[in-house]
Amino acid sequence: MNPAHSRMGEGYPTPALWLDTIEHKEPELKLKAERKGPDSVNTATYTTDGSETCNVVNGNMVCSKAHWDGPYLQIDSTSNYDGVDIRLRDRWSVAPDGRTLTIQRHFESARRTSDQVIFLEKQ
Numbered sequence: 001m002n003p004a005h006s007r008m009g010e011g012y013p014t015p016a017l018w019l020d021t022i023e024h025k026e027p028e029l030k031l032k033a034e035r036k037g038p039d040s041v042n043t044a045t046y047t048t049d050g051s052e053t054c055n056v057v058n059g060n061m062v063c064s065k066a067h068w069d070g071p072y073l074q075i076d077s078t079s080n081y082d083g084v085d086i087r088l089r090d091r092w093s094v095a096p097d098g099r100t101l102t103i104q105r106h107f108e109s110a111r112r113t114s115d116q117v118i119f120l121e122k123q
Helices: none
Strands: 015-026 028-036 040-047 051-056 060-067 072-081 086-094 100-108 113-121
Touching: 015 113, 060 113
Parallel strands: none
Antiparallel strands: 015 028, 028 040, 040 051, 051 060, 060 072, 072 086, 086 100, 100 113
């Protein structure tokens, strides 16, 4: 992640490390997400045909539907953390040179709403 270009949103600290490893073989997309500060390593599998997939993330079940919206991959997810329902809408786009993935994330719960923009650069 390029922290200089990313915006985590109010109340969300910028992780010391944000490393995503993505394997994409249409319609399956596998994601390994490594974070430091706070530390976590999670894996998730999505299908880009709009079918629901459920993954355990930080000990919580997260159910998602991913689909293509033109050149954008949209992933809508729901979960319950500590008794609070949450909704995430991620919109992924890849730069024309294939070197940068931008994730626009909208987060909603009864406690807060937040928007994030995360710039990931290919290593």
